[in-house]
Amino acid sequence: MRAAQRVEHLRLLGRYADAEEVARHALAADPSDGLLLVGLAAVLHQEGRYTEALQAADAAIPDLPEPSVHRQRALTLSALGRHPQACDASATAVSLDPHAVASLIVHAAVLQQARALPAAAEAARQAVTLAPDEPTAHLVLAGISADVGDRASARAAYQEVLRLDPDNAAARHDLALLDLARGRAGPALRGLLEAGALDPAALAPGGGLPVLANVTTVLWRLTWYLRLVLFVSLYVVGVAALSGQPEPRFEPSTPARIAAAVVLAFAGLVSWWFTRTLPPQARPVLVAATRSDPLLTVSAALIAAGFGVYALIVVTGYGLLFLAVFALVTALFLVTIAAVFRNRRRRRH
Amino acid sequence: MADDAVLSELLVAVNASPDVVPLRLQVAGLLADRGRYTEALTHCTAALQHDPGNAEALTMLQLVSAALARPQDPEPPAPETPAPVSRPKDAFDWSAAEEQVADLVEPAFVQDQPPGTDPVGPGVDEDVERPAVRLDDVGGMTEVKQRLELAVLGPMRNPELARAFGKTIRGGLLLYGPPGCGKTFLARAVAGELGARFYPVGLSDVLDMYVGASERNLKEIFDVARRNAPCVLFFDEIDAIGQKRSQLRHSSSMRNTVNQLLTELDSVHGDNKGVFVLGATNHPWDVDSALRRPGRFDRMLLVLPPDPPARDAILRYHLRDRPLSGIDLQAVVRSTADFSGADLAHLCESATERALAESIATGSVRPVTMSDLQAALREVRPSTGPWFATARNVATFANSDGSYDDLVGYLRARKR
Numbered sequence: 001m002r003a004a005q006r007v008e009h010l011r012l013l014g015r016y017a018d019a020e021e022v023a024r025h026a027l028a029a030d031p032s033d034g035l036l037l038v039g040l041a042a043v044l045h046q047e048g049r050y051t052e053a054l055q056a057a058d059a060a061i062p063d064l065p066e067p068s069v070h071r072q073r074a075l076t077l078s079a080l081g082r083h084p085q086a087c088d089a090s091a092t093a094v095s096l097d098p099h100a101v102a103s104l105i106v107h108a109a110v111l112q113q114a115r116a117l118p119a120a121a122e123a124a125r126q127a128v129t130l131a132p133d134e135p136t137a138h139l140v141l142a143g144i145s146a147d148v149g150d151r152a153s154a155r156a157a158y159q160e161v162l163r164l165d166p167d168n169a170a171a172r173h174d175l176a177l178l179d180l181a182r183g184r185a186g187p188a189l190r191g192l193l194e195a196g197a198l199d200p201a202a203l204a205p206g207g208g209l210p211v212l213a214n215v216t217t218v219l220w221r222l223t224w225y226l227r228l229v230l231f232v233s234l235y236v237v238g239v240a241a242l243s244g245q246p247e248p249r250f251e252p253s254t255p256a257r258i259a260a261a262v263v264l265a266f267a268g269l270v271s272w273w274f275t276r277t278l279p280p281q282a283r284p285v286l287v288a289a290t291r292s293d294p295l296l297t298v299s300a301a302l303i304a305a306g307f308g309v310y311a312l313i314v315v316t317g318y319g320l321l322f323l324a325v326f327a328l329v330t331a332l333f334l335v336t337i338a339a340v341f342r343n344r345r346r347r348r349h
Numbered sequence: 350m351a352d353d354a355v356l357s358e359l360l361v362a363v364n365a366s367p368d369v370v371p372l373r374l375q376v377a378g379l380l381a382d383r384g385r386y387t388e389a390l391t392h393c394t395a396a397l398q399h400d401p402g403n404a405e406a407l408t409m410l411q412l413v414s415a416a417l418a419r420p421q422d423p424e425p426p427a428p429e430t431p432a433p434v435s436r437p438k439d440a441f442d443w444s445a446a447e448e449q450v451a452d453l454v455e456p457a458f459v460q461d462q463p464p465g466t467d468p469v470g471p472g473v474d475e476d477v478e479r480p481a482v483r484l485d486d487v488g489g490m491t492e493v494k495q496r497l498e499l500a501v502l503g504p505m506r507n508p509e510l511a512r513a514f515g516k517t518i519r520g521g522l523l524l525y526g527p528p529g530c531g532k533t534f535l536a537r538a539v540a541g542e543l544g545a546r547f548y549p550v551g552l553s554d555v556l557d558m559y560v561g562a563s564e565r566n567l568k569e570i571f572d573v574a575r576r577n578a579p580c581v582l583f584f585d586e587i588d589a590i591g592q593k594r595s596q597l598r599h600s601s602s603m604r605n606t607v608n609q610l611l612t613e614l615d616s617v618h619g620d621n622k623g624v625f626v627l628g629a630t631n632h633p634w635d636v637d638s639a640l641r642r643p644g645r646f647d648r649m650l651l652v653l654p655p656d657p658p659a660r661d662a663i664l665r666y667h668l669r670d671r672p673l674s675g676i677d678l679q680a681v682v683r684s685t686a687d688f689s690g691a692d693l694a695h696l697c698e699s700a701t702e703r704a705l706a707e708s709i710a711t712g713s714v715r716p717v718t719m720s721d722l723q724a725a726l727r728e729v730r731p732s733t734g735p736w737f738a739t740a741r742n743v744a745t746f747a748n749s750d751g752s753y754d755d756l757v758g759y760l761r762a763r764k765r
Binding site: 200281 | 742
């Protein structure tokens with residue numbers, strides 16, 4: 001009992017190696033101790049050693065035929081992709097104690113992984129009814145609601161999680177993804193930054209929160225608007241540069257200067273609109289996200305160069321410089337196509 | 350002089366008749382009178398071995414033990430008049446002795462607890478040590494040592510000056526950095542510099558499965574540190590003891606442990622004067638934010654992998670007393686950027702094992718050579734990589750208050 005408690009303590013503190021050592025040392029004296037075996041299984045599961053975790057959980061059943069063992073088995077089987085067996089195990093856990101909230105939460109999560117979404121939603125709702133103050137129940141319900149496309153319910157559930165547990169990085173992250181799906185790039189970016197600040201350790205590879213990758217997605221969305229501005233501006237500045245001239249001449253033109261200034265002001269307005277609510281720590285994150293994706297880096301550089309050319313037109317008045325923007329927009333178009341193909345290839349893999 | 354002659358005679362007599370208890374007690378008394386308490390104690394012990402219940406021997410033993418426990422003056426004045434060998438029992442100052450041990454000895458009954466105090470477990474003062482290491486013993490790491498001097502040691506050595514500049518000497522220091530980079534050694538060196546006792550506390554010293562036991566352990570730890578002031582109380586892996594309470598929603602006992610740590614740091618029930626609290630962690634981002642507020646662990650110091658001079662010193666230390674030949678230490682130092690102290694130890698161990706294996710195979714001693722170290726370098730990789738992967742995210746996302754400016758600066762300088 002004492003060793004099992006210690007294993008649980010160490011697991012909660014993230015000291016998996018120490019927890020495993022304590023568990024294995026105690027199991028050497030009593031290899032059939034169910035509490036220790038299920039504790040060891042939980043530790044191994046969190047280390048991603050699912051096969052060993054399943055062996056430990058299976059070995060615990062004879063000594064400890066309780067819901068906790070079946071819950072652990074269900075989670076591990078689900079992680080191994082053995083969804084039918086995982087659903088059976090979680091159903092067994094629920095049948096042993098239908099009012100155990102932990103079992104209902106695990107059952108819902110396992111059913112969600114098995115894509116049995118209606119049953120998963122039902123189990124999650126039961127868990128929420130039994131324990132309305134349990135953030136994990138709301139979090140699972142939110143995830144299932146998002147999967148079935150019920151974004152309103154998902155949003156409400158995520159907000160409830162954050163009300164109960166304001167430091168829940170996963171809920172903040174997933175709520176930001178809902179914003180992104182609705183096309184609200186600014187709030188999505190803000191949410192992702194907050195999620196990253198809440199639990200930066202979870203952003204490491206294998207940590208569970210792909211915040212930087214999602215920030216990159218938001219930046220692609222933002223640069224899309226700026227690409228659009230550049231594309232439309234070609235027509236506006238081009239017309240202004242060529243207006244009143246029988247043939248193109250490389251000389252200062254006031255209409256081109258005014259058109260370029262309008263384009264710059266509009267681009268500035270668009271950028272401000274999407275970034276106006278960002279927290280102070282946004283800059284290093286945006287820089288890191290841009291650098292993490294070479295195509296995005298090139299895109300950002302081309303967009304910056306395009307607006308730089310417009311700034312040059314404002315200063316010099318040489319409207320024909322818009323041809324340089326045309327070349328930059330063509331390059332941007334090619335980069336965008338490359339990014340689309342890359343993303344499709346990634347999805348296939 | 351006459352007394353010394355008597356003492357010499359008596360010592361000869363004791364040697365001739367070691368079993369005569371009154372004779373031994375007489376000798377012990379004379380020795381005690383001359384301040385030779387250790388020898389007196391030996392004779393008392395010998396007397397009690399022969400006659401365990403001898404009241405006079407017991408009294409003498411208490412007297413001599415108390416004298417030995419008292420701090421010794423540089424030059425104890427010789428007694429002007431010899432005290433009688435046998436003293437009445439009431440000559441021993443029991444009240445003074447009780448005062449001395451008041452906080453060491455537990456009251457026998459709960460009712461005897463002084464009002465306002467909680468019962469605590471048995472004392473663990475034996476864990477408190479007085480380290481001999483100083484910052485000069487830490488190889489390299491000049492910047493860390495300078496920052497320690499500025500942030501901690503200087504103000505603590507000059508409290509009046511610090512106060513004049515409005516600088517508080519309250520609060521603790523949190524050392525953070527990749528594992529195996531010498532945080533514990535530095536903490537020990539800080540205690541050595543301050544001439545203070547050092548009390549290292551690990552996770553196992555605090556955590557206990559029984560409800561309330563972890564909190565009681567923490568209280569006891571602080572009590573011991575206060576008793577031993579000036580003392581550097583060092584919490585290793587403070588992120589485990591003081592983890593973010595939001596991550597401990599399902600463990601009320603561990604949340605309460607964090608609360609207790611906050612209480613003790615704030616010294617609501619005790620006076621932390623003379624107790625300097627140091628913490629070390631590989632994951633400062635997992636430490637509860639309340640622990641980082643002023644008066645607690647309000648200063649943070651980044652302890653990075655050893656710099657070239659430190660690596661040089663560490664390699665020299667780990668290769669000492671081993672047969673060496675043709676080692677280009679500077680080349681090894683250049684090849685071991687980002688290696689922690691533990692990695693360097695592992696490197697030396699691996700190289701030595703290769704030389705040893707060949708020596709065993711050939712039957713003749715073959716010293717450790719540069720090729721052994723180069724082969725070991727191909728096997729041993731720096732273990733600090735995963736830490737820096739997480740640290741990079743922390744520097745990117747969680748430096749809004751500038752806590753990790755050091756880390757950001759380092760990562761920028763190293764272009765990590």
